[in-house]
Amino acid sequence: MRVSAAQLQQYRRDGFLVLADFVPAAACDHLRARAEQLVHNFDPRGIASIFSTREQNRLANDYFLGSAGKIHFFFEEDAFLPDGSLKQSKEKSINKIGHALHDLDPVFNEFSRTVELKQLASGLGLVAPLLLQSMYIFKQPRIGGEVGCHQDSTFLYTEQQDIVGLWFALEDATLENGCLWAIPAGHKRGLKQRWRRGPEGMYFETYDLEPWPEDQLVPLEVSKGSLILLHGLLPHKSLANRSSRSRHAYTLHLIDADGNYAQDNWLQRPAELPFRGFN
Numbered sequence: 001m002r003v004s005a006a007q008l009q010q011y012r013r014d015g016f017l018v019l020a021d022f023v024p025a026a027a028c029d030h031l032r033a034r035a036e037q038l039v040h041n042f043d044p045r046g047i048a049s050i051f052s053t054r055e056q057n058r059l060a061n062d063y064f065l066g067s068a069g070k071i072h073f074f075f076e077e078d079a080f081l082p083d084g085s086l087k088q089s090k091e092k093s094i095n096k097i098g099h100a101l102h103d104l105d106p107v108f109n110e111f112s113r114t115v116e117l118k119q120l121a122s123g124l125g126l127v128a129p130l131l132l133q134s135m136y137i138f139k140q141p142r143i144g145g146e147v148g149c150h151q152d153s154t155f156l157y158t159e160q161q162d163i164v165g166l167w168f169a170l171e172d173a174t175l176e177n178g179c180l181w182a183i184p185a186g187h188k189r190g191l192k193q194r195w196r197r198g199p200e201g202m203y204f205e206t207y208d209l210e211p212w213p214e215d216q217l218v219p220l221e222v223s224k225g226s227l228i229l230l231h232g233l234l235p236h237k238s239l240a241n242r243s244s245r246s247r248h249a250y251t252l253h254l255i256d257a258d259g260n261y262a263q264d265n266w267l268q269r270p271a272e273l274p275f276r277g278f279n
């Protein structure tokens with residue numbers, strides 16, 4: 001699967017590109033079944049204790065930062081009762097899984113390292129692509145929370161700003177179940193914020209205080225199997241899922257090996273698990 005010159009032009013103009021039917025339905029189902037199996041095998045008790053102790057913020061933060069080289073499970077806000085137990089089943093409480101699924105789980109590895117994706121990355125001009133992070137996003141029926149307008153480069157900064165987000169729709173993503181929204185050509189507005197690692201922990205460094213022109217957001221409703229390419233600087237968001245249908249998605253982020261990935265980004269892999277390409 002190669003992107004055409006016209007598609008590349010469109011991606012550079014809009015900051016996003018929808019590739020319908022990129023992934024066969026069976027591959028979507030296979031990934032979904034694997035994610036459900038991982039959740040099934042996951043014991044939430046240790047994690048629930050993180051959220052119920054007085055040291056909540058520090059421990060939750062450590063669990064998040066530690067996920068760079070692990071498979072960690074994150075809950076929807078308000079998933080817990082005050083005593084640390086879950087309000088409903090863990091299967092209905094998980095917000096996402098991240099951030100090294102693509103390197104640690106064989107099924108995710110296979111989904112993330114196909115010939116088609118390798119060709120796509122090369123078509124986008126990535127000379128030596130590296131797979132940075134992966135997330136499986138559940139967007140649960142009725143409780144799947146909103147994700148505010150942001151740029152992915154805020155969290156995964158590279159000097160060359162050549163980061164590409166791949167957003168795979170594992171189910172139809174519609175207005176009702178919380179599809180993506182994006183500001184066309186918003187990537188040309190520059191980077192608004194960076195989330196940096198400092199001596200006191202993570203902090204936001206803001207370059208531009210102007211709010212996003214959210215009236216310019218357009219919905220990206222896509223069918224199962226579609227792939228949406230997102231430029232790292234593209235402002236995008238998703239609304240809460242108030243419907244009775246889930247909206248599972250899988251995301252991968254790519255950079256070029258010589259893109260000068262920032263050493264003070266949150267996502268730093270342990271020495272024994274360096275970033276890898278498609279091989």
Ligand code: FE2
Pocket residue numbers: 150151152236
């Ligand atoms: Fe994002």
